[in-house]
Amino acid sequence: MKILVTGGAGFIGSHVVRRLVNGYPDHQIYNLDKLTYAGNLENLKDIESKQNYHFVKGDICDEAFIVSLFEENKFDSVVHLAAESHVDRSISGPKAFLQTNILGTANLLDAYRLYGNISVGKFYHISTDEVYGELGETGKFTETTCYKPNSPYSASKASSDHLVRAWHKTFNLPVVISNCSNNYGSNHFPEKLIPLVIKNVIERKPIPVYGEGKNVRDWLFVEDHAAAIDLILHHGRVGETYNIGGENEWQNIEIVKLICRILDEKLNRRIGESSELITFVKDRAGHDFRYAIDASKLKMELGWKPEVTFEEGIEKTIDWYLKNQDWVQRVSSGEYQHYYEQQYSQR
Ligand code: NAD
Ligand code: DAU
Numbered sequence: 001m002k003i004l005v006t007g008g009a010g011f012i013g014s015h016v017v018r019r020l021v022n023g024y025p026d027h028q029i030y031n032l033d034k035l036t037y038a039g040n041l042e043n044l045k046d047i048e049s050k051q052n053y054h055f056v057k058g059d060i061c062d063e064a065f066i067v068s069l070f071e072e073n074k075f076d077s078v079v080h081l082a083a084e085s086h087v088d089r090s091i092s093g094p095k096a097f098l099q100t101n102i103l104g105t106a107n108l109l110d111a112y113r114l115y116g117n118i119s120v121g122k123f124y125h126i127s128t129d130e131v132y133g134e135l136g137e138t139g140k141f142t143e144t145t146c147y148k149p150n151s152p153y154s155a156s157k158a159s160s161d162h163l164v165r166a167w168h169k170t171f172n173l174p175v176v177i178s179n180c181s182n183n184y185g186s187n188h189f190p191e192k193l194i195p196l197v198i199k200n201v202i203e204r205k206p207i208p209v210y211g212e213g214k215n216v217r218d219w220l221f222v223e224d225h226a227a228a229i230d231l232i233l234h235h236g237r238v239g240e241t242y243n244i245g246g247e248n249e250w251q252n253i254e255i256v257k258l259i260c261r262i263l264d265e266k267l268n269r270r271i272g273e274s275s276e277l278i279t280f281v282k283d284r285a286g287h288d289f290r291y292a293i294d295a296s297k298l299k300m301e302l303g304w305k306p307e308v309t310f311e312e313g314i315e316k317t318i319d320w321y322l323k324n325q326d327w328v329q330r331v332s333s334g335e336y337q338h339y340y341e342q343q344y345s346q347r
Helices: 011-023 041-047 063-073 087-092 095-115 152-171 193-202 222-235 252-266 296-302 310-323 325-331 335-344
Strands: 002-006 028-033 053-057 077-080 123-128 175-180 182-184 207-210 216-221 241-244 249-251 278-281
Touching (some): 011 028, 011 041, 041 053, 087 335, 095 123, 095 152, 152 175, 182 222, 182 310, 193 207, 193 310, 193 325, 216 310, 222 296, 241 296, 252 310
Parallel strands (some): 077 123, 175 241, 207 278
């Protein structure tokens, strides 16, 4: 099997690539990534010399390049993760999200339709629970919840989901889609809440909490997401959607306080010292109140369940950041400084 993973140098993608390379030595795994600010080959150092791993640098928006890559390689399956992924960046600059998430996805769908080995594999599109919009205090998103995206990011992901489904219906393309809740774990770019809080606590910088910190997210350890992706790639039913989530809802402020408590202990600080860094700042525009996933379809059909408890996962994650502060420094030099200044100095 020849499998193309897009966005394999990013946060989730690197965990997926590692799992496929190590778990399927007979499969050839190609990682196509543009290496934007969010993509980093350091994330895959441990597997870069494996014989079944191949890296290709390229942009999914470059149609001619994508066509020739598919023509040359005739991939059996595609696992499509490449995207602009950060909601705040989509508010300050939506165009890149429309380009990559919508047009980039269309390029891949068409190239796979024309040159992919569609009688053998599938086009697997990785998406987000944010396409469903927001929940109130109760309820969960299921696979039949209506789409109601609220941010430019989620609207672009919703559009890409619709394209994937349309290519299935119109061109008979074998596709599958999964919509997952918030991931956390190692190699998470420090623009997102959990790694940003860990970084700022370590550096004794203010911790920006949007609004009153009451918004709720359903957190899943990234390796549990990668395991679900592996299952769906190999056993998911063509034409179906699967929701993936952690059954692990937290208010932002509670998760921030938890990270502060753990780090006080690990860094031998006075209990309560780090939480003094918490600073409530102007809310995110259009901020979705709550997400929660009903993953029972995936559990019943394919036998998936999260293996890592939140207590274990958050401890592993914090330990990884403590041990890899050089990684954090490298990814947050340059462009990140400018981004951080723009996002947070006026808030
Ligand atoms: P990320 O931002 O960490 O990584 C994205 C990767 O895509 C990077 O390696 C980047 O270089 C690459 N990329 C971006 N534009 C590209 C282009 N035009 N051509 C080729 N490569 C390009 O994102 P992530 O958090 O790992 O998310 C991966 C996917 O999973 C996305 O599709 C996202 O919508 C989805 N998702 C993420 C989460 C989450 O909590 N992070 C949850 C559900 C779904
Ligand atoms: O639900 C899945 C989605 O989760 C993915 O599709 C996205 O790619 C991923 O980025 C994530 O989106 P969120 O917007 O939920 O994640 P983020 O880490 O940006 O924010 C989590 C919550 O924390 C959200 O309610 C906003 C809040 N927040 C975030 C940042 C960066 C803060 O309070 N302060 C911050 O500085």
